[in-house]
Amino acid sequence: MSWADWEYLGLYHRIVWGKHKNYGKEIWMVLDQRTFTATELSAWLRR
Template structure:
């Protein structure tokens, strides 16, 4: 079973106040952005602790 990921919603794309909430910062989050190996921006699952990410579609099916 894979670990959970959060899809935070915010009025600002740069608002990270939610991450300071102790339990929310423990999980990967779903974001839109540039991912190495892809020409266009994609939805991805981001692990900010390790500074790594993976395509959301692959994460969902993997």
């Protein structure tokens, strides 16, 4: 990934479907690529 790609992708959180270590099944989550963290989408929307 080039610097320009990282700059663009780092500006916004991404919504992804996948496995999260705190859940036993796949979930929709909001991925923050700058901090390499993810939050369950429904929890993120309640903020």
